[in-house]
Amino acid sequence: MTDSNTYALIMAGGAGTRLWPLSRQERPKPLLSLVEAERSMYQIAVERLHPLLTPDRIFVVANEQLSLLLQEQVVDIPPENYIIEPIGRDTAPAVGLGAIHIRDRNPSAIMAVLTADHYITDIPRFHQVLQAAIEMAQRGNIVTLGITPTYPATGYGYIQSGPLMEQMGDLSVYEVTRFWEKPNSETAQEFIESGAYSWNSGMFIWPVQRVMGEFERHAPELNAVLNDLAGKIGHADYDRVFNRVWPKLNRISVDYALMEHIREKLCVIPAKIGWTDIGDFSTLYDILSDGTTNQNVFSGQEPVLIDTNGSLIYSTRMVATIGVEDLVIIDTDDVLLVCRRDRVQDVKKLVNSLKESQRKEHL
Secondary structure: OOOOOEEEEEEOOOOOHHHOOOOOOOOOHHHOOOOEOOEOHHHHHHHOOOOOOOHHHEEEEEOHHHHHHHHHHOOOOOHHHEEEOOOOOOHHHHHHHHHHHHHHHOOOOEEEEEEOOEEEOOHHHHHHHHHHHHHHHOOOOEEEEEEOOOOOOOOOOEEEEEEEEEEEOOEEEEEEEEEEOOOOHHHHHHHHHHOOEEEEEEEEEEEHHHHHHHHHHHOHHHHHHHHHHHOOOOOOOHHHHHHHHHHHOOOOOHHHHHHOOOOOOEEEEEEOOOEEEOOOHHHHHHHHHOOOOOOOEEEEOOOEEEOOEOOEEEEOOOOEEEOOEOEEEEEOOOOEEEEEHHHHHHHHHHHHHHHHOOOHHHO
């Protein structure tokens, strides 16, 4: 168990539009049992923090409706630890909102920013890396967890490592030279070959006072809003002030707002923890197939498949296929999605089309 000054903030507000029609507005990705039949992504995210953190030191950012559903899935986290963000404004405002609430609870807090849609298979190694990051944060550093790349991914941002800061057992801590946006395939291959780059996992560990100082330096407009809200925490007019100022905020990621501008005491710990960001059906297929080429994967009713390879099938009804390969078939009560696995990124276009045509009943 970590010391009593360590807290986690779980970001649970992602829409999961590339996992439509499984992920919907009424039941988004954190609530879904995508990888394990008995546990949702949110339950997995909370339980992998055991025994490092007690439930009273876990905070969650989500909208009000989702927060109520999350509380039904994990009853140990106190209701007051759910921070309501009715309108999503990307990760920087959400992180700042979590930071002021954690600081209000404990001004000396070390804060770990985690998400509800990551899947990690090597939990002991994850705990080891997290504890090392906490130790570095206790010395005033901002720490990001890097993922040692296994292939030249173009769907992740990258972190370029600089000089070695410290060796912590078999974990190396490096200064961060630069954050890179999602590269093209040629650049991603160069990153892999250099050995100096890791995937940006979006997991950060920092002293809460330090990160609030970075908001003040690099995101002054957002910081002013956060300070206004911080003074209202626990007061009757908190909601009134929140509803007045929050919708006016610009959408901005924590990478753009903070991480790309910080130059001092910023480090990365690259590690192999069996990490996957489940952002689309192709990624989900890779996890469920365990990397086996051409394997068919299904959830729900067992399908009947003839000359069918490399397909992912979700359905409570029986699905039958003949002579197809590399398909994603998602059958829900009101929507049937069929697409090639190499086109799953375009599922988001379908969702945008539904929004434009006001077909809200299918969102």
